[in-house]
Amino acid sequence: MKEIEFYLVDAFSNRAFGGNPAAVCPLEAWLPDETLLKMAQQHNQSETAFFVRTDAGFELRWFTTQHEINLCGHATLASAHVIFEYLDYPHTEIAFSTRFVGDLKVTRSGDWLTLDFPAWQSEEVANPPALLFSTLGISGAKAVRAGRDYMVVLENQQQVEAITPNIEAMKPLGKMVCVTAPGEEYDFVSRFFCPGESVAEDPVTGSAHSMLIPYWAEVLGKTNMLARQVSARGGDLRCELKGDRVLIGGQAALYLKGTVFLR
Numbered sequence: 720m721k722e723i724e725f726y727l728v729d730a731f732s733n734r735a736f737g738g739n740p741a742a743v744c745p746l747e748a749w750l751p752d753e754t755l756l757k758m759a760q761q762h763n764q765s766e767t768a769f770f771v772r773t774d775a776g777f778e779l780r781w782f783t784t785q786h787e788i789n790l791c792g793h794a795t796l797a798s799a800h801v802i803f804e805y806l807d808y809p810h811t812e813i814a815f816s817t818r819f820v821g822d823l824k825v826t827r828s829g830d831w832l833t834l835d836f837p838a839w840q841s842e843e844v845a846n847p848p849a850l851l852f853s854t855l856g857i858s859g860a861k862a863v864r865a866g867r868d869y870m871v872v873l874e875n876q877q878q879v880e881a882i883t884p885n886i887e888a889m890k891p892l893g894k895m896v897c898v899t900a901p902g903e904e905y906d907f908v909s910r911f912f913c914p915g916e917s918v919a920e921d922p923v924t925g926s927a928h929s930m931l932i933p934y935w936a937e938v939l940g941k942t943n944m945l946a947r948q949v950s951a952r953g954g955d956l957r958c959e960l961k962g963d964r965v966l967i968g969g970q971a972a973l974y975l976k977g978t979v980f981l982r
């Protein structure tokens with residue numbers, strides 16, 4: 720029987736029940752992809768992160784309950800929290816190698832962990848699909864942009880908070896949908912909807928900020944910003960645009976630690 724440590728971490732929060740929960744499993748060596756997917760399905764979280772120690776640091780992969788994905792911010796933050804707090808890691812920086820987005824780094828300063836991610840550009844969508852607005856329950860937007868995901872820019876925070884989307888009807892769009900606006904106490908706020916995934920609204924989405932940060936840096940004329948994802952659980956993110964990279968800072972809290980038994 721193989722025994723694997725299991726952690727459930729609330730990322731982008733300094734307490735349990737906030738931020739975005741991610742399952743984290745340190746591995747001694749890679750298991751078959753089919754096994755990793757079954758484990759993610761059994762954990763039934765939006766993402767499960769798996770990592771293996773290497774000579775240069777750690778190799779990191781992320782699985783939803785449906786498939787492997789190319790980037791996940793909150794599960795990266797959760798993985799770093801586990802390494803720093805529970806694996807006797809002596810340094811203040813972790814180097815992660817990934818299969819789709821190259822090398823990533825996470826640095827530690829006190830209770831805050833900072834992700835070093837690629838900056839993702841978005842382009843204006845001149846004629847947004849009518850389905851995008853109708854499924855969000857809005858008649859229009861200040862701007863619509865597209866990169867990996869759709870980004871719908873609204874006038875103010877109250878409009879973002881009031882969105883009640885029809886997630887099932889969003890599936891034909893073929894993209895995730897991020898809704899954002901200037902914040903009241905934050906530089907900007909957002910929400911993130913995931914048609915076709917097991918979690919309809921992602922509580923706090925690190926990867927979406929790879930697209931949000933370059934946009935708001937240009938709009939606001941500043942490179943350092945404080946953001947909040949205004950989901951029910953919510954989470955704060957310290958954001959910085961640094962050339963072709965974005966720095967995304969957050970906290971994390973351990974909720975559960977246990978053991979996975981594989982026969």
